């Protein structure tokens with residue numbers, strides 16, 4: 001369904017793609033998925049970061065509960081990879097501290113902190129309460145639009161999304177095409193299971209987000225993240241009580257639309 005952007009928060013220059021351009025990009029993505037079908041995360045990442053055809057790629061990381069595994073993989077290949085971290089200004093203090101700790105530990109040299117500009121925030125959500133009336137509008141203001149603006153100039157981006165995380169990710173492939181922007185999304189951990197992530201972190205002695213031990217297996221903004229009881233889905237604490245599994249907003253020909261839960 002259509003989503004009404006908060007005024008004054010446009011994503012700048014999201015290009016509309018012609019059908020021919022989209023068909024060409026889709027063919028490239030299909031070819032990449034075929035080529036890497038039997039490969040692992042390191043191979044997919046190495047290809048994405050080094051293949052000239054892939055263009056300029058950034059890693060988008062929340063520095064959340066499992067982020068350090070992918071950050072470590074990227075750091076082993078190229079520590080100067082641009083890492084985009086969206087600070088919604090509503091994150092846990094522990095996440096902000098953890099972000100700095102991990103960046104220093106892994107010697108990541110190109111971490112970029114992405115925030116909504118203060119004037120826009122003051123105009124759209126002066127009391128930090130927009131989420132109380134519309135989590136979609138809040139995510140758009142604080143995440144989707146700033147990320148889209150930060151991704152201008154990149155040909156693709158790497159995510160840490162995995163199939164097991166939610167029903168909307170159950171068919172996730174290594175490479176996806178964002179129809180609206182023509183960017184390629186790279187999901188090198190798509191096939192990893194929870195045990196794979198834990199084993200990787202253990203084997204490489206990577207620091208854990210401190211909130212995991214306090215009952216938060218999935219960590220987003222403080223107002224929208226709650227503890228998860230034993231036996232619950234790990235993401236049950238995200239937007240608890242809402243029919244929402246993702247930030248849920250994407251771009252179609254420069255306009256924002258709500259992404260349905262089954263897509």
Ligand code: SF4
Nearest residue numbers: 131135138139221224
């Ligand atoms: S997760 Fe919650 S607080 Fe964070 S941007 Fe979305 S609605 Fe706002």
